[in-house]
Amino acid sequence: MAKKDPTDLSVEEKLKTLYQLQTTLSAIDEKRALRGELPLEVQDLEDEIQGLTTRAEKIASEIKEFQSAIDQKKGEITTAEASVAKYKSQLDDVKNNREYDTLSKEIEFQTLEIELCNKKIKEATVQVAEKQQELDETQAQIEDRRSDLEQKRSELDAIMQETREEEDKLKEKAKDLETKIEPRLLGSFKRIRKSARNGLGIVTVQRDACGGCFNKIPPQRQLDIKMHKKIVVCEYCGRIMIDPELAGIKTETAAEEKPKRKRAIRKTAKKAEEE
Numbered sequence: 001m002a003k004k005d006p007t008d009l010s011v012e013e014k015l016k017t018l019y020q021l022q023t024t025l026s027a028i029d030e031k032r033a034l035r036g037e038l039p040l041e042v043q044d045l046e047d048e049i050q051g052l053t054t055r056a057e058k059i060a061s062e063i064k065e066f067q068s069a070i071d072q073k074k075g076e077i078t079t080a081e082a083s084v085a086k087y088k089s090q091l092d093d094v095k096n097n098r099e100y101d102t103l104s105k106e107i108e109f110q111t112l113e114i115e116l117c118n119k120k121i122k123e124a125t126v127q128v129a130e131k132q133q134e135l136d137e138t139q140a141q142i143e144d145r146r147s148d149l150e151q152k153r154s155e156l157d158a159i160m161q162e163t164r165e166e167e168d169k170l171k172e173k174a175k176d177l178e179t180k181i182e183p184r185l186l187g188s189f190k191r192i193r194k195s196a197r198n199g200l201g202i203v204t205v206q207r208d209a210c211g212g213c214f215n216k217i218p219p220q221r222q223l224d225i226k227m228h229k230k231i232v233v234c235e236y237c238g239r240i241m242i243d244p245e246l247a248g249i250k251t252e253t254a255a256e257e258k259p260k261r262k263r264a265i266r267k268t269a270k271k272a273e274e275e
Contacts (some may be wrong), residue, residue, distance in 0.1 A: 006182040012228040012246065018189060019247045021177040022202045028170045029199050031163045038156045045149040052142045059135045066124045066131065068097065071119040080110040080117070087103055185231070202240040204247050213237035
């Protein structure tokens with residue numbers, strides 16, 4: 001049998017299918033609600049760990065730079081000390097005061113260079129110690145967050161394991177229902193559902209009011225909804241509205257009518273006995 005074109009469906013059939021889709025999607029939402037804030041908590045922890053890891057890498061890089069600078073200064077000290085030793089040995093062979101003064105100044109300059117390098121090494125060593133402490137603290141934070149993440153993931157996986165099979169079935173059902181709805185109507189429904197706080201794109205009429213925003217519906221509009229001749233949306237919240245009977249929901253008014261008739265019958269019988 002050929003599949004019916006969604007555009008050929010009557011308004012009544014469209015509304016029924018749309019309400020079935022809403023019911024299915026609401027069931028999926030309920031399954032996801034069971035997870036609570038866990039998915040967000042897991043994502044936050046993953047982001048935090050990534051940020052801390054980037055920070056740790058940066059600190060480690062800075063430590064490496066300081067250590068490289070220390071090695072460079074130590075090399076400069078070795079060179080300066082060799083120069084001092086050379087100039088001191090040359091002092092024994094000077095021929096005049098001018099040469100003596102020149103060598104003395106070079107020795108003094110190289111000595112100052114050694115002192116400066118030692119100062120730089122000391123400062124860099126302090127920086128390395130501080131950065132190492134910062135790195136250790138950051139790595140401890142990473143381990144702590146990883147432990148929390150593992151626990152949250154375990155909780156989330158347990159919940160998802162319980163609901164995954166049923167949720168997959170609901171998703172398949174929703175996918176099948178979507179193929180039975182014309183694209184334009186489906187697109188409008190999804191837009192309404194996305195903007196609605198409770199995810200309801202189509203609602204029933206409840207006590208002469210919209211089942212989504214609970215604003216009163218004018219009698220003529222209620223009649224249009226019951227006629228099933230056109231798609232009617234709430235003028236307040238924009239949700240599509242459907243007659244409860246068409247949605248397969250028993251109204252409270254219908255349930256209350258029967259007891260009222262019974263009371264009337266009892267009253268009539270009592271009056272006949274008195275006569």
